[in-house]
Amino acid sequence: MATDIGPPDFRAMLPEVIKKNYGKWKYHEILRPGVLKHVSEDGDILYTIRVGSPRLLAIDTVRDICDIADKFCNGHLRFTSRHNIEFMVTDESKVEPLIQEIRNKLGFPVGGTGRCISNIVHTQGWIHCHTPATDASGVVKAIMDELYEYFVEEKLPAKLRISEACCGNMCGAIHCSDIGIVGMHTRPPSRIDDENFLTWCEIPTTLASCPTAAIRRHTTEDGKKTVRIIEERCMYCGNCYTVCAAMPIAHPEGDGVAIFVGGKVSNAKTPPKFPRLASPWIPNNPPRWPEVVSAVKNIVEVYAKHARKGERLGDWIDRVGWPTFFRLTGIPFTEKHIDDFTGALATYRTSTHLKL
Amino acid sequence: MATDIGPPDFRAMLPEVIKKNYGKWKYHEILRPGVLKHVSEDGDILYTIRVGSPRLLAIDTVRDICDIADKFCNGHLRFTSRHNIEFMVTDESKVEPLIQEIRNKLGFPVGGTGRCISNIVHTQGWIHCHTPATDASGVVKAIMDELYEYFVEEKLPAKLRISEACCGNMCGAIHCSDIGIVGMHTRPPSRIDDENFLTWCEIPTTLASCPTAAIRRHTTEDGKKTVRIIEERCMYCGNCYTVCAAMPIAHPEGDGVAIFVGGKVSNAKTPPKFPRLASPWIPNNPPRWPEVVSAVKNIVEVYAKHARKGERLGDWIDRVGWPTFFRLTGIPFTEKHIDDFTGALATYRTSTHLKL
Amino acid sequence: MVEKGKTPMLDELERGPWPSFVREIKRAGRKKEAPNDLLKQLELSYKDKVTHWKHGGVVGVRGYGGGVIGRYSDSPEEFPNIAAFHTFRVNQPSGWFYTTKALRQICDIWERFGSGLTNFHGSTGDLILLGAPSENIQPCFDALTEEAGFDLGGSASVLRTPSACVGPARCEYACIDTLDLCNDITHTFQDYIHRPHWGYKFKIKISGCPNDCVAAIARADLPIVGTWRGALRIDQDAVREYVNNGFDIENEVVRQCPTEALEWDANLKELRLRAEECVRCMHCINMMPKALRPGVEKGATILIGGKAPLVKGARLGWVLIPFMKLEPPYTELKDLLERIWDWWDEHAMTRERVAELIERLGMAKFLKAIGIEPCPEMVWQPRTNAFIF
């Protein structure tokens, strides 16, 4: 039995042209959406074709992908940090046939570079997780169907990164995206399984898991040690359920998604920033989550119309101000938008700089 | 006995020209440091001479001031929000003689307008308060003697407002000044007067006064109820002493001042902001506090040399970055500069935007 | 008078170009003994590096719960003339305007009853009469009100003396009548100023425009800052005059506008304003007062919660009402104040300022209690976290 062998050395996976020009790339161009051209100091050229992927792939699809890479790319390929597929060729004349082959064999779109919407980073949802407040793949599919044009065409002022996480754990790292969609519970985990409590959970860990100290010890009439929720303190974060299976929080009517906007990760021009709340709660409406889709689309379209060239969504909003964002999108501003968590203070406007 | 008559109506105090042009001023000019010219819509003109004041005035000096106002200003005058004196005349030919008279009779300087250092807002200190960690008037006098030229001449990129408060209560509202000097205790209030404790203080109020919960109940061997300090928790804020006289905190060697820089109040260009820590502690060294004076002077001079025209101290530092500020002033950066109070999180640099 | 050389450290502070407070104390010491003892006690403080005043001490005038700060020396034997040395906070007239007649009256009264030392003014804005013995408190107060027509300002857990910038009296930027408003609310709420109704202090300061010359946003629980709606006014001829005189409008104004609301058309020699982008920061107006002025629809932004650091850290005021018209009798504002005070009084712990209470109970609760709808102008940005109750 082999253990601790670690991943295979990436060097074994690199195409020849990359081995040769490793660390010697000089510049790149985006020839068109999904097609990058990198030129090395030695004058070598590499064309990269970026292909949208559902991330969840059947192995037979992976084999189809391999077939294409074998045919065009000497048996090499890569995936991106946003789960797209990248095929790389050195010969410009292969670019077009390669794209055709992708279209015919996979039916996956080419795009996602530059001022496009790239793939939506997302998580497991109802496909494989125990804590989701919404699905991931379904929401993503519904949104990308609607925003497809923005993946295959450069129609935006700047890149727009959408992420989705099916619960507050935020595995999708939505917490720095231009648009973040996050599953939200809105009911306290009050259906406590007193029978199994002590078998499944530790009381101290469970108490400690709650950021608002909403969980207190309780002994049932028949003497079982368990816990109860102080409901008005609960902010439905679900952290208790993560550590204690006896406290289910999912609720068919209470679960839904919130939308956050204007985050970014790169340091380009402005520092990274968190997205901020646009819509506090939209109900789950499978299979196509129409309210979520249209809320996202509305934001994208308002942004596309009003921002300056090169301006990320959050930079645009920060420049024109949140009152303008709410006015242009028509999203109602409520007391839920006013922060009341630990950093709330820094969000209150301490200036008369106002558009009146 | 008359009570609740309220202050006299300000209208009774206004010079004629102001009554006539009330709300009808059109524009102003600064003719030279300390001399303002206001022009009304009707073409009336008002000259204002601003005069630096020690704030602490003997009534005979107030009478001298009145003499001048009687001679030149029809018996009217005002004081500013920074405790300067303002004489107002309508006749340009009176400006020069008025200034002469001020010089001769009062010996007070004319200046403080525009891109000057104005009067230092300050507090009681050892002259009249029970909680100071430093004096006020003495520190102010020492600094203004040294920075005198900046009051009488417009030598700075923009206005510079210095304030001094003799303890953390910050009566001088130093908490938004370009340069704020604040009295700092650095010893816990451990010399507790157990004898008088219950006579002078309430235990619950005293416990509640401590922001860091550093005070705990204690009973002396002879059964007296009092309190004790958990010294490593104390941040020397002095709030306990404010509510409980039995907990003196002042200490000849431990007391001193801290210097904060880069605050502002106006919304002009940038929003108001708090000043930030430059020097955590400088000892009290009466009567001239030489270390404090030279620290302040250094900051003023570095600012004067490097900032752009019209740029307030804090706006300059925020533009060039705090690392540059520390480099140019030569002030050492220590762990004390890194915030660890409730808003600390927002101060950590969450970007690779760095000058390297 | 204190002999030269008896207070060597303070004597040193008579030197130098800036007016000397020591000279003032000595001058007052020519007529009274208290200033001389004060100087000697202060010299001792300079030597010991600690204050020689005892903690607190309640003194006052009949019918009032504040307005006088009690103060006792910790060395009464050594400094008998300042054994008790209480100060009056005399409520200044709006904008700190005086006739010499009024000032002389005050001086005369203070010569009769007090040390002859004053502060023009205290940091809250009161005229401070510095140091009187206990027995003189009531007669001095009686003289102030009956002879001079002055009343006391606030101290302790009351509405503190409101203050206002010079405003329409001498400033072309004033968007509200700061002086009248200050005078009106001071008179309206005398009872709150003179008698503690609440668990802690409450301060109101009024600035006529966003330059905020009384530092309201930093120092008042309820900062009132004049502003306007709609476009600021541009006198294009006057703009051209600035430019013709060599003023660098592009760099000093256009590029400095925080929201890029301005454009200088160098060909047409016209300054163009995208009014909907302007955030009323005053910068362009400050730079070209002859050419630019606030718009015509005037009012104020009402903020809430400015205060000094203790105990939870300093607070700048937060926008509560982006725009309120403010005209006599200021009913909307006064109603708002009463609603705020009611809620604060009902919920606050002792020594809890309104900002601290709002933070503890939540902005949403506060807004609901005082009947104000949330709006995005209240915040720099909406919440970043998903912890929505």
Place this chain on the structure above:
Amino acid sequence: MVEKGKTPMLDELERGPWPSFVREIKRAGRKKEAPNDLLKQLELSYKDKVTHWKHGGVVGVRGYGGGVIGRYSDSPEEFPNIAAFHTFRVNQPSGWFYTTKALRQICDIWERFGSGLTNFHGSTGDLILLGAPSENIQPCFDALTEEAGFDLGGSASVLRTPSACVGPARCEYACIDTLDLCNDITHTFQDYIHRPHWGYKFKIKISGCPNDCVAAIARADLPIVGTWRGALRIDQDAVREYVNNGFDIENEVVRQCPTEALEWDANLKELRLRAEECVRCMHCINMMPKALRPGVEKGATILIGGKAPLVKGARLGWVLIPFMKLEPPYTELKDLLERIWDWWDEHAMTRERVAELIERLGMAKFLKAIGIEPCPEMVWQPRTNAFIF
């Protein structure tokens, strides 16, 4: 295979231009039964609007404490083929480069032991093999390591699988060898990845430049972001070419530089850099990759503390070391990591990420413990409060 019409809601998601995960599940369902049960259970979730997976469940391979996520259906009778449906986190090669040979090997193994469903990739970066019954876990692992040469990544309270951007393999901006560094530390710290040594997870991500294409600053306890010292490099001829081709250098570059470090001399047709003002934001380089490049003295900024929101709110990484040279064998970095882990391990409560611990005990303590001197680059600004311990 699931019959059309039996899963009407999911069938709907086969339509539309974006690739359909439903089609993928159905495709896998042609060879295996698990995907078909998965689809049916998912349809039930779409109807019920809740998940049908049970909480947790510990499964694993011999000698490891993580790498496999246990998962059980809450309706095993109804969906027997996914009664147990565990996933593998397979450690990807640095930069997600593959040969088709390696991929086919993995596919073949997964066809033997698992559902035939995968994620390329998981959000941490692992290659995810989605769904295998308990009895296949060990043999599948054995095949992965022995036949394909792949190992597992991290799960539970371990060092999670590090990841890195494409870096020098295909990006001209790379200031460090992201792929080698990622590979090196992954191999160096295998033990920490495979066996829980701590109370919670720790993540490392590596981006070659401040564009941060693996979102390290948001998602890693230790973000490593390539950068440079000294001036960025300018090829003036190439700049001129951009400009000659109509590129609006003034508006798109010069005015967008966050620190006004650039100036375009329209006469000399030269781009001037005030190098000491540049904060390495990448903007100008991003806009003109043919003309501008990072400087020659390369290294990385090391940050600390990025994480997702639970429990105290999301954190972006904080600057810990403004500039560190990073060359094999990366000893300085590895020593730093060990010091951080030691301190964290010693002081953290269960499920306390390093950021939360630093906040609880204070940055000063942390810096002292790991032997790093405070510097102003660590903060946006010094403290505003006077509450200095």
